[in-house]
Amino acid sequence: MRGWAASMYFNWDEAGAAMVLADVLEARRTMRVLVIEDDRETAHFLQKSLKESGHSADVAGDGETGLEMAQSNTYDILIIDRMLPRLDGLTVVKTLRTEGDRTPVLILSALGDVDDRVKGLRAGGDDYLTKPYAYTELLARIEALARRAVPEEQETRYAVGDLVLDRLSHRVTRAGEPIQLQPREYRLLEYLMKNAGQVVTRTMLLENVWDYHFDPQTNVIDVHVSRLRSKIDKGFDRPLLHTVRGAGYMVRDGAV
Amino acid sequence: MTALSDLVFKTMATQAFRLAAASAAAFLVVSALIVGTLFWQTNTLLTDHVVDELRGEAAELAREATGSDPVAFAERIRLRSLTTGSSLYFLSDSAGKKLAGNLRSVPPEIADSRTGGVIRFERDGDPLGIERTGVAIPVTVGSSQRLFIGRDIEEQLALAARIKRTFLWGFGALAFAAVIAGIAVGRSVLHRIETINATTRSIMAGDLSRRIPVKGSNDELDELAQSLNGMLDRIEQLMNGLREVSDNIAHDLKTPLNRLRNSAEAALRDSRGEEAYREGLEATIEKADDLIKTFNALLLIARLEAGVVEESAEEFDLGRLVCDVAELYEPVAEEAGLALTIEAEDGIRIRANRQLVGQAVANLADNAIKYSAQTARGPAPAVVSVKAGRNGASAQFSVADRGPGIDAKDRDRALRRFVRLEKSRTQPGTGLGLSLVAAVARLHHGAVRLEDNDPGLRVVVTLPLAAQTN
Numbered sequence: 062m063r064g065w066a067a068s069m070y071f072n073w074d075e076a077g078a079a080m081v082l083a084d085v086l087e088a089r090r091t092m093r094v095l096v097i098e099d100d101r102e103t104a105h106f107l108q109k110s111l112k113e114s115g116h117s118a119d120v121a122g123d124g125e126t127g128l129e130m131a132q133s134n135t136y137d138i139l140i141i142d143r144m145l146p147r148l149d150g151l152t153v154v155k156t157l158r159t160e161g162d163r164t165p166v167l168i169l170s171a172l173g174d175v176d177d178r179v180k181g182l183r184a185g186g187d188d189y190l191t192k193p194y195a196y197t198e199l200l201a202r203i204e205a206l207a208r209r210a211v212p213e214e215q216e217t218r219y220a221v222g223d224l225v226l227d228r229l230s231h232r233v234t235r236a237g238e239p240i241q242l243q244p245r246e247y248r249l250l251e252y253l254m255k256n257a258g259q260v261v262t263r264t265m266l267l268e269n270v271w272d273y274h275f276d277p278q279t280n281v282i283d284v285h286v287s288r289l290r291s292k293i294d295k296g297f298d299r300p301l302l303h304t305v306r307g308a309g310y311m312v313r314d315g316a317v
Numbered sequence: 318m319t320a321l322s323d324l325v326f327k328t329m330a331t332q333a334f335r336l337a338a339a340s341a342a343a344f345l346v347v348s349a350l351i352v353g354t355l356f357w358q359t360n361t362l363l364t365d366h367v368v369d370e371l372r373g374e375a376a377e378l379a380r381e382a383t384g385s386d387p388v389a390f391a392e393r394i395r396l397r398s399l400t401t402g403s404s405l406y407f408l409s410d411s412a413g414k415k416l417a418g419n420l421r422s423v424p425p426e427i428a429d430s431r432t433g434g435v436i437r438f439e440r441d442g443d444p445l446g447i448e449r450t451g452v453a454i455p456v457t458v459g460s461s462q463r464l465f466i467g468r469d470i471e472e473q474l475a476l477a478a479r480i481k482r483t484f485l486w487g488f489g490a491l492a493f494a495a496v497i498a499g500i501a502v503g504r505s506v507l508h509r510i511e512t513i514n515a516t517t518r519s520i521m522a523g524d525l526s527r528r529i530p531v532k533g534s535n536d537e538l539d540e541l542a543q544s545l546n547g548m549l550d551r552i553e554q555l556m557n558g559l560r561e562v563s564d565n566i567a568h569d570l571k572t573p574l575n576r577l578r579n580s581a582e583a584a585l586r587d588s589r590g591e592e593a594y595r596e597g598l599e600a601t602i603e604k605a606d607d608l609i610k611t612f613n614a615l616l617l618i619a620r621l622e623a624g625v626v627e628e629s630a631e632e633f634d635l636g637r638l639v640c641d642v643a644e645l646y647e648p649v650a651e652e653a654g655l656a657l658t659i660e661a662e663d664g665i666r667i668r669a670n671r672q673l674v675g676q677a678v679a680n681l682a683d684n685a686i687k688y689s690a691q692t693a694r695g696p697a698p699a700v701v702s703v704k705a706g707r708n709g710a711s712a713q714f715s716v717a718d719r720g721p722g723i724d725a726k727d728r729d730r731a732l733r734r735f736v737r738l739e740k741s742r743t744q745p746g747t748g749l750g751l752s753l754v755a756a757v758a759r760l761h762h763g764a765v766r767l768e769d770n771d772p773g774l775r776v777v778v779t780l781p782l783a784a785q786t787n
Contacts, residue, residue, distance in 0.1 A: 176629045178629075179629045191613070193609050195602075195606070245644065271641070271645060273642075273645075273672065273675050273676075273679075274672045275672050275673075275675060275676035275679065276610060276613065276614070276676070277645065277679050277683070278679065278680060278683040278750065279646075279649060279683055279686075279687075281645050281646060281648075281649050284648040284649050284652060285645075285648060288648055307599070307602070
């Protein structure tokens with residue numbers, strides 16, 4: 062585990078993105094995931110990938126089985142496909158919610174209609190991902206969801222290494238030195254620090270910091286992150302804002 | 318012969334002919350009734366007149382006979398008989414011997430009748446002995462004599478016959494005209510419908526450019542032809558659109574698919590082994606992501622063109638959204654050596670899907686930056702100008718650049734799905750940016766206009782303002 066952050070940021074080519082990601086993920090807390098998906102290959106792929114990422118995954122092939130499994134077991138997260146045989150995904154979510162089950166749900170859908178996301182979230186889903194998706198995107202999202210579900214007291218202060226963000230005064234300091242940030246940069250950093258130690262994808266940033274659910278064509282997020290990085294990491298030996306290649310970004314103090 | 322009978326049969330089978338025939342039949346029945354009534358009325362009038370006259374004379378003679386001597390009465394009848402005219406008399410004694418009158422004998426038809434009737438008679442003085450028709454009634458003139466008086470009705474009969482003939486001829490002419498008119502109408506309608514049929518068949522056979530000829534008479538068939546032509550225009554337009562889209566899909570999806578396949582193949586052949594495989598796989602994923610982007614944009618446009626977004630529509634401030642999105646692109650513009658200016662009015666409330674409108678602004682900003690970047694090396698930094706404001710009763714936002722612009726003749730085409738003008742074929746992008754903007758505008762009952770920014774392009778999007786609510 063030693064030196065993983067360094068390899069992640071500086072020695073990309075030697076370590077390889079997947080390896081680095083695997084390293085990062087190994088350091089995580091293990092999650093128990095239920096995948097309700099009728100396509101066997103997709104389900105198998107998810108199960109295998111989640112296992113490789115250090116999580117355990119159960120698979121249900123239809124809505125009824127999925128609902129039963131969700132009711133009789135405790136999961137950290139549910140990944141539910143919208144279109145399922147016997148009982149459709151949205152009904153499964155609605156049923157669980159009316160029973161008071163608050164387990165975070167990520168809805169997967171091959172539909173991409175304008176209203177689909179709204180419908181999915183209204184049914185009680187916590188996040189919505191349209192097929193086809195990148196596995197790294199899915200992983201980052203369910204980890205963020207699982208973390209959100211853990212009841213946390215409203216933190217007024219985020220600290221990663223010597224970088225401190227005070228949510229009450231909106232002040233950011235690094236090693237005691239104040240850093241001037243634009244409002245948007247502040248919110249970007251706030252979101253990254255809230256998910257410190259976790260991969261945050263570009264889409265997640267776009268959705269959570271800007272509240273946009275569309276494809277921005279160019280990698281606008283990269284430009285914003287690199288500006289933020291120049292403000293918080295420039296002139297310091299230890300970078301805190303890392304690029305996780307093929308996935309997104311992460312704020313983490315390597316030495317912790 | 319078969320051709321003729323075929324035509325007759327076809328004509329008779331048309332709805333128009335059937336209608337014409339039915340109306341002709343109804344017309345004939347009505348005119349027969351009218352003609353019949355007229356004839357009957359005329360006839361009755363003529364007959365009644367004669368009969369009334371006869372009765373009057375009979376009453377007069379009956380009065381005269383009662384007060385006078387039979388010989389003198391016979392003399393009076395003889396005198397009356399001498400006057401030329403249509404009056405007929407026959408006086409006999411009780412044995413039947415003729416005493417006076419211009420009839421040769423008692424007409425047998427009424428010899429025993431008390432009321433009289435139609436008779437065939439010969440005049441007493443008629444040397445030719447022509448038998449004529451008349452009416453006669455008996456007159457009571459005491460027991461010693463018998464008197465019949467009558468009228469020659471040959472002339473009335475001739476008049477009646479002439480009237481009858483005239484009526485019948487007229488009726489015949491009417492019937493003939495009605496049938497001819499029916500056939501003519503049937504044939505002309507049949508001919509025009511046959512034209513429509515023939516055109517339709519050749520269109521079904523694949524010639525979508527054919528149109529039904531319009532006679533210019535502005536009648537129902539012309540109207541039908543015009544409606545059908547309008548429908549055909551729309552279908553042809555859609556077919557062309559579809560063809561263009563599939564051609565472009567073929568180009569825009571096949572090319573990257575092919576590149577993806579090539580890079581996978583190249584990696585597989587690479588002798589460096591694992592490292593090369595990894596690079597190849599990464600490149601493959603990247604290319605697949607691009608494909609997915611194109612595909613998603615395509616699906617989104619198709620759905621926008623089909624659907625409504627009531628559920629996800631919300632009221633928001635257009636100016637703020639435009640500012641927000643433009644700010645997202647500001648650093649990108651700056652890195653490309655461009656200045657991005659933003660001007661937005663306050664309080665432009667619109668009701669729309671915020672994400673879609675945001676996407677539209679983003680696409681325009683992205684395009685503007687992409688195309689201006691080529692010309693940004695000029696002396697002054699090129700400017701991308703983003704504005705939001707009101708235009709009369711509409712909300713409006715625009716993105717203007719100093720790029721190469723779009724020729725006036727290409728502007729309409731540029732808004733269509735998948736159209737990438739030749740110049741930009743080599744540029745990165747899905748080619749769907751502008752068409753998506755157009756689809757978003759259409760979905761919200763707005764419009765997109767491409768204008769000359771001299772130099773450069775200005776894209777103006779108008780959207781309806783949110784209805785005033787309290």
